[in-house]
Amino acid sequence: LSINRKDFLVNGVITFAGIGLGFSKPEILEQISSKKIIKDDGISVTDLAKDELYWRKISSLYQLTKDYFHFNHGAVSPQNSDVLNSFFEKYKFSNRGPGRQMWQILNQERESLREELAYLLGAEKEEIAINRNTTEGLANIIFGLDLKRGDEVVLSQYDYPFMVNMWKQREKRDGIKINWVELEFPEENVENIVSKYQNAISAKTKIVHLSHIMNWTGQILPVKEIIKMAHQKGCEVIVDGAHSVGHIDFNLKEMDCDYFATSLHKWLCAPFGTGVLYMKKEKIANIWALSSCYESQTNDIRKFEQIGTRSIPAEMAVKDAIDIHTEIGIKLKTERFQYLKNEIIARLEKIKGIVIYSSKKEEFGSGMVTFGLEQINNKELYVELFNKFKIHSSPVNIGYLNAVRVSPHLFTPISEIEYLCDSIKKIALNN
Ligand SMILES: Cc1ncc(COP(=O)(O)O)c(C=O)c1O
Secondary structure, rough: OOOOOHHHHHHHHHHHHHHHHHOOOOHHHHHOHHHHHHHHHOOHHHHHHHOOOHHHHOOOOOOOOOOEEEOEEOOOOOOOHHHHHHHHHHHHHHHHHHHHHHHHHHHHHHHHHHHHHHHHHHHOOHHEEEEEEHHHHHHHHHHHOOOOOOOOOEEEOOHHHHHHHHHHHHHHHHEEEEEEEEEOOOOOOHHHHHHHHHHHOOEEEEEEEEEOOOOOOOEEOOOHHHHHHHHOOOEEEEEEOOOOOOOOOOOOHHHHEEEEEEEEOOOOOOOOOEEEEEEHHHHHHHHHOOOOHHHOOHHHHHHOOOOOOOOHHHHHHHHHHHHHHHHOHHHHHHHHHHHHHHHHHHHOOOOOOEEEOOOOOOEEOOOOEEEEEEEHHHHHHHHHHHHHHEOOOEEEEEEEEEEEEEEEOOOOOOHHHHHHHHHHHHHHEEE
């Protein structure tokens, strides 16, 4: 294999030397995108996505325990050694005098990080707040919106429970009304999905709340189409993008949502407790900051960063996670996630009693696979997977779903996918 990490780093270093030559960071990031590297080496993204040797090299950068098999990266993902080292260095640096080292020196990198995140998401710098996670970002929106009694909000019971509960709290406190959208997994028809959301909108609906990738089944919603329809109906749209960054290719300008939040400790493999809140520039003044805000900040996205002391080393090591993400490239990452997902589904489909809730199609299915077995309930399945086969997965018990979710990461080898599916087959046969 002619591509290796060393080449990436050499390319990266050479290109980054360009900083002094007047390149802006975004231009540099484009130059080291996987497309260029792969083209130079004559290997297509499709072939590289299946190249186990390449992914074994990527895997060697992570320090996962070998005590069990890791199939719950959707909850939170590990950082690789570059990100960890950067984080530790910054942590040690900060501990030499936190008041100055952390707040005054390390924190000077905040604005360049904001710029990198804006580039990563396809947004403007002044639309990006750096925070701790999706929950915090969406809490600012859900509790910060001026809604009055009788105003309506559209969401699904399959949106993330914390957000559903926030909306239920507003229902109780403020008398807003929730209109629920019913979904059946996998949803694979854009028109149907859009009309489900459209049917839930009334003249009183102010907000549509969407999950870009739904955590229960890995379902990808056609957010662009729903947003277009919702805007035509006069609604604003909030997108829960917890699973989007580092996982699928998207651009916030094109998506055109009004509000978006994500967690960087999921598919981007950034330090734990790092996230982003985005909103269109013209919306910032309308949202009350949840924690605190200087009067002069009304129109300034930084008002959402008045959250007190947090880990600046974790935030600043996000830059290293972005570098590695860019080195691999979102096209290759997406291709790898699709490949692993489809390898799982192809094997599971052959098992008697299996019910699969995730889509094989790239448009509707992310890297996560959710399935149930008719022979056994999901809790027993989840427990058996761990106790008998040392497979860590995630139980799914909501609405009509009685299932288990498995979420490999880029570096999960095919041999582990085979082991996973053989184990599920054994459970199916023994029950
Ligand atoms: C769809 C979705 N939204 C929000 C969250 C919350 O993410 P965090 O705990 O990073 O705030 C998750 C976590 O798994 C999620 O799956």
